[in-house]
Amino acid sequence: MYLFGASGHAKVICDILDKSGISVKGFIEDDPEKKELWSVPVVGTTDAYNSEWQPCLISIGNNAIRKKIAERIRIRYERAIHPDAVIARTARIDEGTVVMAGVVINPDTSIGRHVILNTRCSIDHDCHIGDFVHVAPGSTLCGGITVGEGTMIGAGATILPNITIGKWAVIGGGAVVTKDVPDGVTVVGCPAKRTNKQKNDE
Incomplete structure (x- = not known):
């Protein structure tokens, strides 16, 4: 699983996925200061989204930003x-x-x-x-x-x-x-x- 966003909300989602037997392979993050979370790397930004980064989930708490990403990157989300x-x-x-x-x-x-x-x-x-x-x-x-x-x-x-x-x-x-x-x-x-x-x- 790849996650959009590598902040506190992402930590909770990572824990849920771990309990469900799903591993997080990388984060898609627009903050250049963020390189990894819990040793899982940031693989790129939303502007550089690669279709190989699937399956995906948006791990951002802000409702408007979630909508913006979902409308920009139209894939089937998990x-x-x-x-x-x-x-x-x-x-x-x-x-x-x-x-x-x-x-x-x-x-x-x-x-x-x-x-x-x-x-x-x-x-x-x-x-x-x-x-x-x-x-x-x-x-x-x-x-x-x-x-x-x-x-x-x-x-x-x-x-x-x-x-x-x-x-x-x-x-x-x-x-x-x-x-x-x-x-x-x-x-x-x-x-x-x-x-x-x-x-x-x-």
Whole structure:
């Protein structure tokens, strides 16, 4: 496996892959200061991507950067799923997605492309998680929730049932979301309240 990105997020993915019996052969990294991670070499940059560097996974936590790489380098990406994750038989997980230790995904939930489901987060039944979303450690999504593309759900956040969260929104750490959140909006607190406005609202 080759990984795009050689930082802290990559360390966690390396550990997941190791536990799954998959070795990391090299990193694709644009920071010239980074030469290796855990004795595994940086083999090149995204601009110099070589089709021989497959299979691949994007190991970068920033949602926008993951999308940029996925759109620039259009290949079939792998997944990384920790063996201690609990995943319902009817759940669907798309390419490029990472599922970390202690994650629970309940029945009839769909997880999009290049999503990060971080340590001990819980996704209940009938949820739909869009592409490039990051659900941070310890977050709880109740049943019937929709999360739009690129949204960041902060550590320890709770989202109540049947809520819709728009694209590229930010849910603050520890927030309790009790109503729908529009595209591009940041909400924080308990109950979660909006802290910024969309450009169209100004």
